[in-house]
Amino acid sequence: MNDATPWTFRAMGTDVLVAAPTLDTHAQSLLAEQVADLFAANELRFSRFREDSELSQLNRARGPCHVSDALFDVLWAARAHLDATDGVFDPAIGAALVALGYDAPFSPGALDRSVSRLPPARASLREVALDPSTHTVSRPSHVQIDLGGIVKGRTVDEAARLLPDVGAIDAGGDARLRGAGPTGHGWLVDVEDPRDADRTLVTLAVRDRGVATSAPNRRRWRVGRGHAHHLVDPRTGRSARSDLAQVTIVADSTERADVLAKTMFLLGRDAARAGLRQMPDVSAVLVGTDGRTELVGSLDVVPEKGVARA
Amino acid sequence: MTERAAKARPRIELGTRELRAALVALLAGVYLAVWPQLRGPSAEAGDAPAAVATSTVSATPRTVWIDQLPPGERPLVEVPAGWTLASSSAGSPRELAPPATSISRPRIARATRSHARIRTRSS
Numbered sequence: 001m002n003d004a005t006p007w008t009f010r011a012m013g014t015d016v017l018v019a020a021p022t023l024d025t026h027a028q029s030l031l032a033e034q035v036a037d038l039f040a041a042n043e044l045r046f047s048r049f050r051e052d053s054e055l056s057q058l059n060r061a062r063g064p065c066h067v068s069d070a071l072f073d074v075l076w077a078a079r080a081h082l083d084a085t086d087g088v089f090d091p092a093i094g095a096a097l098v099a100l101g102y103d104a105p106f107s108p109g110a111l112d113r114s115v116s117r118l119p120p121a122r123a124s125l126r127e128v129a130l131d132p133s134t135h136t137v138s139r140p141s142h143v144q145i146d147l148g149g150i151v152k153g154r155t156v157d158e159a160a161r162l163l164p165d166v167g168a169i170d171a172g173g174d175a176r177l178r179g180a181g182p183t184g185h186g187w188l189v190d191v192e193d194p195r196d197a198d199r200t201l202v203t204l205a206v207r208d209r210g211v212a213t214s215a216p217n218r219r220r221w222r223v224g225r226g227h228a229h230h231l232v233d234p235r236t237g238r239s240a241r242s243d244l245a246q247v248t249i250v251a252d253s254t255e256r257a258d259v260l261a262k263t264m265f266l267l268g269r270d271a272a273r274a275g276l277r278q279m280p281d282v283s284a285v286l287v288g289t290d291g292r293t294e295l296v297g298s299l300d301v302v303p304e305k306g307v308a309r310a
Numbered sequence: 311m312t313e314r315a316a317k318a319r320p321r322i323e324l325g326t327r328e329l330r331a332a333l334v335a336l337l338a339g340v341y342l343a344v345w346p347q348l349r350g351p352s353a354e355a356g357d358a359p360a361a362v363a364t365s366t367v368s369a370t371p372r373t374v375w376i377d378q379l380p381p382g383e384r385p386l387v388e389v390p391a392g393w394t395l396a397s398s399s400a401g402s403p404r405e406l407a408p409p410a411t412s413i414s415r416p417r418i419a420r421a422t423r424s425h426a427r428i429r430t431r432s433s
Binding site for chain 1: 391392393394403404405406407408413414415416417418419420421423427428429430431432
């Protein structure tokens with residue numbers, strides 16, 4: 001009988017879990033190594049905290065740049081998400097994040113500062129010219145790109161292609177779940193209570209889907225007398241104010257779940273609910289700042305606690 | 311000792327008419343000296359025709375970078391949303407340095423829990 005214990009490693013600032021219970025131990029180990037290499041390569045290329053990353057070079061470059069296929073594909077995909085969300089999702093928030101204090105990898109207390117800075121001039125990925133025939137990118141100097149809202153989910157999807165018919169990749173809550181899980185009844189996904197990390201609000205059984213969550217509680221730091229968090233609203237350049245405390249999205253890919261989780265958080269409860277109803281292939285768990293939890297769309301809930309279904 | 315009386319300086323006695331004539335002569339001399347600069351270049355017999363700085367219609371269409379035109383002569387260009395005008399000084403797109411070829415693999419270990427149970431966290 002195979003050992004179903006997942007393998008884990010640290011990448012992109014989080015713990016990554018690789019589960020393939022139908023493989024033997026040696027095959028699981030090889031799979032975990034391949035997934036780890038993929039995460040390391042993408043972090044090297046897309047991290048804005050590494051000066052030598054291709055993204056950081058692009059953010060410093062003047063004039064048109066020829067970029068790698070990998071970077072161009074991410075930018076092209078980001079542009080598509082921007083268009084699909086009417087600009088609510090926009091990765092041109094690098095300068096805003098730095099102005100808020102998020103200028104280094106997050107760890108509790110590391111970003112605290114006594115004074116706040118004014119948000120920079122508004123920027124959008126729409127201002128960046130992308131030439132698909134030459135993979136050339138022309139970026140106005142005030143546009144600083146941050147791919148944190150798309151790369152992790154996208155990397156999870158890429159890694160999931162290496163999985164057998166039953167497997168899971170979980171990168172700090174951005175997860176791609178293939179098959180019906182180790183028990184045949186779906187992979188279990190515990191939706192954490194944003195007010196109490198030890199408490200579970202609802203447990204879902206998920207098959208062949210991507211899952212992602214957005215909430216401001218974990219990446220939050222002090223700025224003067226207030227706080228900032230990493231979910232920046234590109235329309236204001238400031239940490240978003242929402243009547244939602246957390247959004248969990250279940251979608252056909254982790255990348256899409258990642259993008260939509262942030263988008264719905266920025267939109268707020270009513271607009272999120274309305275937007276989600278336009279997407280029948282997407283489901284969500286919306287947790288309000290008032291503590292109320294709603295389920296939107298088709299979700300397989302493992303009955304443990306009563307929640308309101310929208 | 312013989313004292314000599316200081317020699318008187320020669321005096322030129324000029325009347326008004328003489329002064330006026332002298333002034334006119336002076337001004338005329340100055341004018342004649344600067345006249346070539348005021349008139350500008352002129353074609354004289356045997357000189358090649360001066361170059362004409364006007365656009366001509368040639369058989370081959372000319373190409374000029376818009377930002378090389380003087381600001382007052384640049385035509386108004388409506389740029390579609392998402393597009394930017396390239397600069398003539400940009401030249402060919404630059405190549406970015408490739409990421410480091412040696413990627414260090416993160417340390418891999420068995421997880422502490424026996425079954426993968428996903429717990430949502432904000433990413």
